[in-house]
Amino acid sequence: MAEGETMGVKTGYLTMLKLRDEKGRFVKGHPGYGGSLDSLARILNEAQSRKIRCVTCGKLITGSKAYRGRKYCSIKCRDADPEYIRKRNESANATAKKLAIKPNLVMDVDLAYVLGVLFGDGSVSKQAHIRLECHESSENFADSFFKALQNIGLNPSKKLRFIKSNWNKNGGSMMWSVVATSKRFEEWFRELSYDKLENMLSTNELMSAFIRGFYESEGSYTMYCRKNKAGWSTPQYKICIRNTDLQLTHLVYSLISKLGFHPTLYEEHGKKRGYSYILYTIQLRRKQEVIKFLEYIKPSIKNKPSNRDKYVGGE
Numbered sequence: 001m002a003e004g005e006t007m008g009v010k011t012g013y014l015t016m017l018k019l020r021d022e023k024g025r026f027v028k029g030h031p032g033y034g035g036s037l038d039s040l041a042r043i044l045n046e047a048q049s050r051k052i053r054c055v056t057c058g059k060l061i062t063g064s065k066a067y068r069g070r071k072y073c074s075i076k077c078r079d080a081d082p083e084y085i086r087k088r089n090e091s092a093n094a095t096a097k098k099l100a101i102k103p104n105l106v107m108d109v110d111l112a113y114v115l116g117v118l119f120g121d122g123s124v125s126k127q128a129h130i131r132l133e134c135h136e137s138s139e140n141f142a143d144s145f146f147k148a149l150q151n152i153g154l155n156p157s158k159k160l161r162f163i164k165s166n167w168n169k170n171g172g173s174m175m176w177s178v179v180a181t182s183k184r185f186e187e188w189f190r191e192l193s194y195d196k197l198e199n200m201l202s203t204n205e206l207m208s209a210f211i212r213g214f215y216e217s218e219g220s221y222t223m224y225c226r227k228n229k230a231g232w233s234t235p236q237y238k239i240c241i242r243n244t245d246l247q248l249t250h251l252v253y254s255l256i257s258k259l260g261f262h263p264t265l266y267e268e269h270g271k272k273r274g275y276s277y278i279l280y281t282i283q284l285r286r287k288q289e290v291i292k293f294l295e296y297i298k299p300s301i302k303n304k305p306s307n308r309d310k311y312v313g314g315e
């Protein structure tokens, strides 16, 4: 079988079909597909033998439109179907309603946490989508963000989706996607400067909630031992929070310091995929501080050391 082909069908074509197998996995058609070739063949057969007639004119739909389960032979036929127009209006109304949602924008623990996530892995788009995509294994994080969005009066949804990799054409993974929509929130968020934000985070509780969201996005917790002639060293504990934005790093550093911790700050220079970058890293390295930090911040993920089995011979 040539690369880029599966059972004589072009890979791109399969990807376009967005077919799923019996376990709900996407059929991607490339050698990385997790299912057996038998189940792939069955799915393809089923898709190829579909006979669909146009809902409006009754003409037989063939080719790629049939593969994709299209209900209309042409856009003209689609727009002539009153049911389609009704559904389209309904969804336009729903979108308008979502955009009009006015959340609570007076600083509280939930808003501070939401902002911590949005300055980390989350994002706010021009279309006013407030979004977090995190790995399948981080469902606690998705749930925690979902709840905070609800608590500030937004209307989030949470779905497990296949998200394509930006770097690898055939790559990607199953991710939790949490999305809420609000024009009011988007406008407020655009106007928010780091100075304003720091003033708003006026109590330990608010600072801690912001750091929780940011740590869950950009942080890591590791524990390791070094081996030398004398045997294993005592375990080293480390919290790292990495970011490419210097001003934001200063803000987070200052918040962590205000809470009574003693972080260190340094730059990491590197090169990846042809681009050079600087990572600003905030670290906590004293064992007592690391443990105190986790007890105080109470992160929903990354609350256990990530590489203990790799480096440590028993705890």
Ligand SMILES: [Zn+2]
Binding pocket: 054, 055, 056, 057, 058, 059, 072, 073, 074, 077
């Ligand atoms: Zn038609």
